[in-house]
Amino acid sequence: MPAVDGVSMTVNRGERVAVLGESGSGKSATALALMGLLPGSADVSGSILLDGEELVGRGEAGMRSVRGERLALVFQDPLSALNPVYTVGRQISEMFSRRRGLPEREARRRAVELMERVRIPHAAARIDDYPHQFSGGMRQRVVIAMALALSPSLLIADEPTTALDVTVQAQILALLRQLSDEEDMALILISHDLGVVASVAQRVYVMYGGQIVEHGATQPVYDRNAHPYTAGLMASLPDQYSRRERLVAVPGSPPDPRALPAGCRFHPRCGWAESLCETTPPELLPVDDGHRRSRCHFSDRVLQAGSPR
Amino acid sequence: MQYVIRRLGHAVVVIFGAVSLMFVILRLVPGDPAIVYAGPSATPEQIDVVRGELGLDQPLYVQYVSFLGDLVRGDLGESLRLGGSAVSAVADRLPATGLLALSAMGLAVLLSFPLGIAAARRARTAVDYSISTFSLLGQSLPNFWLGLVAILVFSRALGLTPSSGWGTWQHLILPAIVLSLPLLGVLVRLVRAGLIEVMGEPYILTARSKGLTGRVILYRHAMKNMLIPVITVAGLQLGQLLSGTVIVEVVFAWPGVGRLLIDAISNRDFAVVQAVVMLAAFTFVMLNLIVDLLYGYLDPRVRLEAK
Numbered sequence: 159m160p161a162v163d164g165v166s167m168t169v170n171r172g173e174r175v176a177v178l179g180e181s182g183s184g185k186s187a188t189a190l191a192l193m194g195l196l197p198g199s200a201d202v203s204g205s206i207l208l209d210g211e212e213l214v215g216r217g218e219a220g221m222r223s224v225r226g227e228r229l230a231l232v233f234q235d236p237l238s239a240l241n242p243v244y245t246v247g248r249q250i251s252e253m254f255s256r257r258r259g260l261p262e263r264e265a266r267r268r269a270v271e272l273m274e275r276v277r278i279p280h281a282a283a284r285i286d287d288y289p290h291q292f293s294g295g296m297r298q299r300v301v302i303a304m305a306l307a308l309s310p311s312l313l314i315a316d317e318p319t320t321a322l323d324v325t326v327q328a329q330i331l332a333l334l335r336q337l338s339d340e341e342d343m344a345l346i347l348i349s350h351d352l353g354v355v356a357s358v359a360q361r362v363y364v365m366y367g368g369q370i371v372e373h374g375a376t377q378p379v380y381d382r383n384a385h386p387y388t389a390g391l392m393a394s395l396p397d398q399y400s401r402r403e404r405l406v407a408v409p410g411s412p413p414d415p416r417a418l419p420a421g422c423r424f425h426p427r428c429g430w431a432e433s434l435c436e437t438t439p440p441e442l443l444p445v446d447d448g449h450r451r452s453r454c455h456f457s458d459r460v461l462q463a464g465s466p467r
Numbered sequence: 468m469q470y471v472i473r474r475l476g477h478a479v480v481v482i483f484g485a486v487s488l489m490f491v492i493l494r495l496v497p498g499d500p501a502i503v504y505a506g507p508s509a510t511p512e513q514i515d516v517v518r519g520e521l522g523l524d525q526p527l528y529v530q531y532v533s534f535l536g537d538l539v540r541g542d543l544g545e546s547l548r549l550g551g552s553a554v555s556a557v558a559d560r561l562p563a564t565g566l567l568a569l570s571a572m573g574l575a576v577l578l579s580f581p582l583g584i585a586a587a588r589r590a591r592t593a594v595d596y597s598i599s600t601f602s603l604l605g606q607s608l609p610n611f612w613l614g615l616v617a618i619l620v621f622s623r624a625l626g627l628t629p630s631s632g633w634g635t636w637q638h639l640i641l642p643a644i645v646l647s648l649p650l651l652g653v654l655v656r657l658v659r660a661g662l663i664e665v666m667g668e669p670y671i672l673t674a675r676s677k678g679l680t681g682r683v684i685l686y687r688h689a690m691k692n693m694l695i696p697v698i699t700v701a702g703l704q705l706g707q708l709l710s711g712t713v714i715v716e717v718v719f720a721w722p723g724v725g726r727l728l729i730d731a732i733s734n735r736d737f738a739v740v741q742a743v744v745m746l747a748a749f750t751f752v753m754l755n756l757i758v759d760l761l762y763g764y765l766d767p768r769v770r771l772e773a774k
Binding site for chain 1: 680688695
């Protein structure tokens, strides 16, 4: 059963890209596939190129050398992502001691440096604290520090702020932006949150039913949607994007990957759907000025309309 | 430290309770130590004299108060049957029991981890099924039956080991293995289940995403977390091991505290029974204290709450 299907993405060095979609749209599966961390029962086919190097089919040992070193992952819930029985210092410093073979003292010194870089106050004093002694935002900083340890060229952040307070969210996002600039590190941000995506990403891939349905630079995609699903997401925002009394939801629920609709996967929930959509799956094709792509038979009409039906 | 002192206070209460309960039960069960002590040919008058000498003609509460008084002075009374103090009777037998119990415990711990880890890593394969079946059998077959079968097979039929008694290390093999099997079975199942659960935790995925090797993930990130539930249940199981010693010692004629206890009970040798019960209660409470301290050492979240 395919959770993700024909997803093709490109991220340039130092660039920040977002994957936007509802839960169950295949965002996290894409992240785990990139890291080679899907369970052994999962079947990954296609191609993952990192600096021109093929990652698919490298095997566990081959992927292990890439993880942390060149690809790193930040998880949604920092409390469960940290080992409860070890101090944060040991969890950060093992990136240096285990992966790089540095002596313990040196690894520890570097761990303090990293904690300072992700702006954990009193890093030298807090290095021997356990994860449960930190607040949610500080925990996520620890997870980010671990991910940054070996200066990866690509950081994948899977809903990094979903488990955090709104005020802390903004700080973590600012930190991620800043680190990606400083390190010239590419960032793939996975989120269901339009605001989070807008504040971080230069480009956005909108996912639905395990496929990319729209792709382009963030601002144009937000301003003028080329896919009815994106339009529906925008319409559901309660803020300045729309000044209506009632919140508008995209009707229906995301498709079950075991029983995907024929034709366009979005057609049962789509206000634009015609009989063509029920039979023929649309391709992801360039639209507008050619820098954007949409997987919709009627993307031109959607673009023209500028607002959802 | 304060925690340890408080726990030692609890220990005193528990031991006191166990001994008091034993005192009452011993005097409620039928059987008069005076009859046993005076011998089969004694006249009723002679028995009465003995009863008076032993203070058994006093009301129960008077006996209890004087018992407690002796207890506080560290005097657990004389063994009627063996002569000499009950404490020294127990102390004489303690090394044999200690050797047996520690061997069994060591055996169970040393074997359970490799077996449990192997079963967890190859979950739902032939390896797992054979290990799980073996541990279920070890856990559920009664000690006395296992002991008798072991003697029949290994001593009588194969002639590999002595069937009873003690003195050489060969004498230790069968009783230690038989005593260890129930604990081994429980531990294997705990290690297996614990490891399977822990390996599904998000922090294991984090460890993998850090590019750590399978060995570091298993022995560093998973092991300590897995030990928390294992230690908790293992602590309760150690009581089982203590009672198992009694049975195994009788089956293998092992000259330990367990057999002393059985002899003392059949001879209504109250002082010795009470001394053994005190020792058992003390051991049990201490083992549980060690387990709890270990628990705090393993899990920093618990450590903090205790402060």
